[in-house]
Amino acid sequence: MLKVAHIVRRFVFEEWGGTETVVWNTALHQLQQGLQPEILATAALGQPGTETRDGIVIRRFPYHYPYLPLPPHDRLALDKKGGNPYAPQLWRHLAENHYDICHCHCAGRLATFSAAIAHHHRIPCLISIHGGAADVPKQELELMLKPVRHKFHYGGLIDRILRLSGDPIARMDAVICISHTEQQRLQQRFPNKTIRYLPNGISAKRFRQPDSISLRQTLHIPADRRLIVCISRIDYQKNQRALVRLLQQTADTHLLLIGPITAPWYADAIRADVDDAHLQQRFTLVPGLPHDDPLLPAALHDADTFILPSLHEPFGIVALEAWAAGTPVIAANVGGLRDIIRDGHNGLLFDPTQPDSLLDAWNRLHRNDDHGGQLRQRLVAQATQDVAAYEWPALVRQLTQLYHDLRSHHATP
Numbered sequence: 001m002l003k004v005a006h007i008v009r010r011f012v013f014e015e016w017g018g019t020e021t022v023v024w025n026t027a028l029h030q031l032q033q034g035l036q037p038e039i040l041a042t043a044a045l046g047q048p049g050t051e052t053r054d055g056i057v058i059r060r061f062p063y064h065y066p067y068l069p070l071p072p073h074d075r076l077a078l079d080k081k082g083g084n085p086y087a088p089q090l091w092r093h094l095a096e097n098h099y100d101i102c103h104c105h106c107a108g109r110l111a112t113f114s115a116a117i118a119h120h121h122r123i124p125c126l127i128s129i130h131g132g133a134a135d136v137p138k139q140e141l142e143l144m145l146k147p148v149r150h151k152f153h154y155g156g157l158i159d160r161i162l163r164l165s166g167d168p169i170a171r172m173d174a175v176i177c178i179s180h181t182e183q184q185r186l187q188q189r190f191p192n193k194t195i196r197y198l199p200n201g202i203s204a205k206r207f208r209q210p211d212s213i214s215l216r217q218t219l220h221i222p223a224d225r226r227l228i229v230c231i232s233r234i235d236y237q238k239n240q241r242a243l244v245r246l247l248q249q250t251a252d253t254h255l256l257l258i259g260p261i262t263a264p265w266y267a268d269a270i271r272a273d274v275d276d277a278h279l280q281q282r283f284t285l286v287p288g289l290p291h292d293d294p295l296l297p298a299a300l301h302d303a304d305t306f307i308l309p310s311l312h313e314p315f316g317i318v319a320l321e322a323w324a325a326g327t328p329v330i331a332a333n334v335g336g337l338r339d340i341i342r343d344g345h346n347g348l349l350f351d352p353t354q355p356d357s358l359l360d361a362w363n364r365l366h367r368n369d370d371h372g373g374q375l376r377q378r379l380v381a382q383a384t385q386d387v388a389a390y391e392w393p394a395l396v397r398q399l400t401q402l403y404h405d406l407r408s409h410h411a412t413p
Contacts, residue, residue, distance in 0.1 A: 066155030
């Protein structure tokens, strides 16, 4: 039985995102397939301690960021996005307990030191790139670093002492990418390293058969409006302000945003846009739901269209969830979305840097003629077929085979 340490920067059920979805479903299906997974995380957005949920042991450890001063609002910003912490107790636990595989779902110091411990114990260490490290726009990187600007960074000396400098990917035995673009870029940088494309997955049954719940009644959304739904973090990366502009340009529509707020200033900007355009009666914001809340599949089922307008999107699991729910998808032509969506076949793509591109895609889908209706039916039918390739059990079996391959390589003299 392989004992697997899944190392992640944060893992709390109250603040759910793509990385948490992948780590949790991977662990659940590994347990079903006879492995022994554990999740090792910092206590960011939570409390230190150990819990067991659905048979999965989750350990959360104290951590700190090497910046002075670091007021609570900046620490919270780093917790939500982009933090690069030290976690000595997590590393000590990893060093003092037996694991067969070390699987990092984060970069930075956590990954670098974890790889050093794994290699000391002569076990494989691999990393999954969830954040699209090779494809993050410069402006997004600048915004992520804003909480640490003009602060004293004392981590440089510690990093040199602990030998934490350099690219953690260089220390890994294998790299898992969730977009072909990232795989190609990293293979060029590391031509001799095992770099695999393995997409994220879905439990489609949950979205095909939602609980009998009336989303429109619960959220007071009129039944006669076409419902635009976007489920994602409320964040500048996700570009939801583009959906407010679309709301202004379309009639008889209602916009529903669901997701935890990782950039409060951006949520304020969205609300200001809505107020300025006098769209309050056609707009609903739900600032995050538990990952198992029945309103999530209900929202996708009740939606007329699901739209993901991200400026940068490593994969976009929620697009698969919309497919499973039988809802047509319009998505930005970026990142991993380009790998799963074929424009005009299983969804529509648009250029998020061109203001009129989203409206053009909307009009293409909602033409009041037979062509618009046939396009909608064709997109939904093809997406319903395509989503079957992303079921978690098959993807996790591929991952487990990679684990065995890496262990065999380590065992070779």
